[in-house]
Amino acid sequence: MFKNHLKIAWRSFQYNKLFSTINILGLSLGLALTILLLLFINYERSHDLMYSKKDQLHRILLNVDDDGTKEIWCSSPSAVGPEMKDVIPGIKESTRLLQHDFGGTAAVNVNKQSYIESKLYWVDPSIVELFDVTITQGAKQNQLEKPKTVMISQSTANKYFGSSNPIGEVLTVDKEISLEITGVFEDFASNSSLQCDILGSFSSTWAANSLTWDNASFETYVLLDESSNAGEVETQMQLVLDKNIEKQDQWFSFSLQPLTDIHLYSSSYTDTYTNNIGNIAEVRSMLLLAILILVIACINYMNLTTAKTQKRNTDVGISKTLGATKKNLIIRFYTETALVTCIAIAIGLFMAMLLVPLFNQLTSNTLDINTALTVEFGLGLALVFFVTTLVSGSYPALFMAGFSPKNILSPTFNQNKNSIFVRKGLVVTQFVASSILIIGVLVIYMQLNYVKGKDLGFQPENVIAISTAGIGKAEKQNALQKELSRLSYVSSVSQAQGFPGVGVSGRSVFKSDSDEEGYNVRSNRTDASIINSLGLKLLAGKTLPENKNITDTIVDVVVNKKVVDYLGLTPEQAIGERINMMLGNNAYIVGVVDNFNFRSLREPIGGYAFHNRRTEYLSYLLVRYNSGSSNSLAGLERTYRKIAPDAVFDYSFVDNKVQQFYNKEAKTAQIGLIFCSLAIFIAALGLFGLAAFTIERRNKEIGIRKVLGASIPQIVTMISKDFVQLTLIALAIASPIAWFFMKRWLEGFAYKIDVPISVFVFTGLGAIVIALITVSFQSIKAAMTNPVNSLRTE
Structure with a gap:
């Protein structure tokens, strides 16, 4: 059968x-x-599902209340991991990761060849066991126990040494520290939250001998005992915190994040070295899109x-x-x-199969x-x-x-009203789904355009950040700064620890000695040219001093208006005031700049401070150049190689770094646009089917109307009218649904658009045009048919 x-x-x-x-x-x-x-x-x-200990591995998070704004940091102080492991029975092991130069690039020299590496991490030896790091060459254990040792990935080994054995070879990082290669490990999988090409021994760093509870620069993972409960461990962690820091000085609390939650549930977290971050909201949106497309089909x-x-x-x-x-x-x-x-x-x-490469390129x-x-x-x-x-x-x-x-x-x-109602209902459902997709994509694009066009409070355009990692000594950096300043198309050059789009140090500002909570700020060591280089607006005072004697113990600070607002001062009143922000007792405000968005527009503007205390490394030269100059980049590179001929010219455009905040949204919009267009095409096929059915059912009526003198436009209008009505009904249903979901999506931004009426008008007109084009083909064909053919037989 x-x-x-x-x-x-x-x-x-x-x-x-x-x-x-x-x-x-x-x-x-x-x-x-x-x-x-x-x-x-x-x-x-x-x-992260490939790790055998995934169910017991957790990342330590810091819960920070920043003057009423709650933040979750993925980094923690260096003392946290070792202390928790020693004190809490439920924690079997811990490991710490410190990305080189707090997320900056590393200049690596091997056999007189120079390379730029962005995935160099200083780690505890326990990382090998906790994350199932597979050793392909070298000893299977204790590779990173000794100071000044390093392991490299298989792809890095191939890049540096080809088919030669790298064990025992030496690589030099930033012309400062030489490391012996003790092992080669298999590359981390693309779907791992950890993406490391070079693993340096933690004992080689400054942090190894100075365990602190205040410098939260380390991602820390702990392995819980199988019988341990994460909630109970968190309670015990708080007791350890109380033991080491007085209650009034505690500016954070602890929580644990399961390893398997890191990728999809960390998009709103800050201070993370993990670049491979997804978003559960995006996954849910894609699942909804898949369901809508399948339903439409x-x-x-x-x-x-x-x-x-x-x-x-x-x-x-x-x-x-x-x-x-x-x-x-x-x-x-x-x-x-x-x-x-x-x-x-x-x-x-x-x-x-054919579309996978294109999809990979988009995402x-x-x-x-x-x-x-x-x-x-x-x-x-x-x-x-x-x-x-x-x-x-x-x-x-x-x-x-x-x-x-x-x-x-x-x-x-075929004149059964119920069947006709069902078919029309199906078409309405298709166009409801399509209209929701159209409105969603339009709102995302409008928000992204708003973000691109918004005044950030500084001018990231025409600014190049040149890494100084490969230059070495401060004398060479100063020489390069002077040489670049002499170029005719360069208007300003600053040495800086970082810039908007790149992480800098975190500190707290206190109103007085009795201020227990404080106000979290980002601090950036730099020089006098920073205001011109970033295009900041000076509200009061002056910039940092041009020349600073090495014996001068005064720390000069330029803060943004958010900081002086917290201190309860006007910009003018703040000038000359001593500021307590963990820069010593001789830190004074010399200038106040207007607020600027140094992080994503999803977040409100926070406190920011520029200073000249010699505590952080000056990792970048920020060069502002004239946009009309040709070959400016080539000229900058020539000047760089004149001072550092054996180093790699590593640079980035500041405006590109700022736009990286919104790469996920831009890719989502691209995917949405493509998939939305294809979904509309599928829906149009459905409309084509209903039009064919309607014309077939009304074939005799069309023939009679033609015999009685109806023109082709009149017949086309008669047939199309019903479908336009269906489209308008679909839009009426889709609009409030789309408005609700997009309103929810926009809540993720501190600075956002209001969903405009024009979006719904444009969507309605677009849907009507699509419907008319789809239906007109069948309508015109029916209207031009000889009426004798439809009236001849029953």
């Missing part, structure tokens, strides 16, 4: 080749997009399948007259749907279609097949199989 149903399904497919092809095309495209999105979701959810199938029901009514009626049961017909229609779905999935998988991911060969993805695909077949075939199978032969063979069968 099943074989017979399969033959009938195949004959039906061949008999209606045009509609079958459109059917399969729409369903294949919908399934291809769904498969891509499921691959992406599967990849995002797979992060299934509805499209239903509409196209029922568009030719009038030609199949006689077939079904005769089958029922000859004894076919309702069950037989349901199986028959579902067999047909299953056949189409199988073909569509096969084509969809092939299309997904900066490393999706692999081979993951579709896993049992889990196979089960997921089987579920998609089952749901698609069940949903897509439900209407033609259950509706047509449920009528008596008398009703089906009746000429008025």
Whole structure:
């Protein structure tokens, strides 16, 4: 029997080749997009699942209350890990990571060759055991126990030494410290939160001999005992904090984050070295998008399948007259749907394979279609097949199989109001989903344009940040600064610890000695030119002094208005005042600049301070150049190589760094635009099907109207009017839904747009145009048909 149903399904497919092809095309495209999105979701959810101790590994977080603004920091003081391990029985092991130069690049010299590395971490030896680091060369244990030792990844070993054995070789970092290579490890997986190319021994750093509770610059992971409860351990951690820091001096509290939560649940956290951060909201959005596209594709199938029901009514009626049961017909229609779905999935998988490289380019991911060969993805695909077949075939199978032969063979069968209502409802559902997608994409783009155009309080354009890691001594840095300043197209050059878009130090400002909470600020060691280099607006006082005697113990500080507001002073009153911000007892405010957005616009402006105390390394030269000058970058590089001929010219544009805050949103908007366009195309196919059905049902009416003198525009208008109404109904339903979700999304930004009415107007006009274009093709064709053909037979 099943074989017979399969033959009938195949004959039906061949008999209606045009509609079958459109059917399969729409369903294949919908399934291809769904498969891509499921691959992406599967990849995002797979992060850190490869580690054998994943269920016991947790990252220590700091919960900070910054003058009423709550923040969660992913870094902690250097003493936290060792102390917690020694005191709390539930913690079996700990490990710390300190990214080189607090997230800056490292200049690495090997065999007289220079390289720039951004993934050099100073780590405790226990990282090897906790994170299942696979050693491919060198001793299997104790590789990082000794000071001045280092392990490198396999890809780094290939880059430095080719096929030669790197064990025992020496590499030099920033021309300051030489490290012996003791091992080579297998590269961390792309879906690991840890992405390290070089692991240096923690004992080689300044932090090894100065365990503190105030410098929160270290990502710390702890391994809990299998019988330990994370909540109980957090309580014990607070007791350890009380033991080491007086209650009134505590500016943070502890919490634990499971390793498997790091990738998807850390997007709002700060002070992290982990660049491989996802967003659970994005994953949920992609899942919703996958469901919407699949629903649109299934509805499209239903509409196209029922568009030719009038030609199949006689077939079904005769089958029922000859004894076919309702069950037989349901199986028959579902067999047909299953056949189409199988073909569509096969084509969809092939299309997904072709689209994976483009999708990877858009998302900066490393999706692999081979993951579709896993049992889990196979089960997921089987579920998609089952749901698609069940949903897509439900209407033609259950509706047509449920009528008596008398009703089906009746000429008025296709005028059944319920069936017409269902079909229109399906089209409305399609356009509701499409309208929500259009509105969402438009709002995201408008917010991104707002972010790009907003006055940040400083001028990041035409500023290049040149890393000084490969230069070495301060004398060379000063010489390079002077040489760059002499260039005709350079207006300002500053030495600085960092800049907006790059992490700097964290400190606290206190109003007085009795101020127990303080106010968290970002502090940046720099020089007198910083105001001009960043284009800051000076409100009062002056910039940092040009020349500073090395014996001068006074620390000069330039703060932004947020800091003086906290101190309860005006910018003018703040000048000359001593400031207590962990810079010693001789720190004084010499200038106040206007507030500026040094971090993402998701967050409100915070406190910021520039100072000249010799406590942090000057990692960058910030060069402001004239935008009209040609070959300016080449000139800067020539000057750099004149001072440091053996170093790599490592630079970045400050405005690009600032825009990296919004890369995720920009990629989401790109994906949304592409997938939204394809979803609209699929929905248009469904509308095409309903238009075909409507015209087929009203074929005789159109013929009579033509005989009575109706023109082609009048007939096209008559047919199109109903579909425009459906589109407007869909927009009315979609608008409040889209407004609600986009309002929620915008709440993630401290500075945001109001969702404008124009978005809904534009979406409505766009949907109407799409509907008219889709329907007009069928309408014009029907209007131009000879009326004799439609009136000749019943």
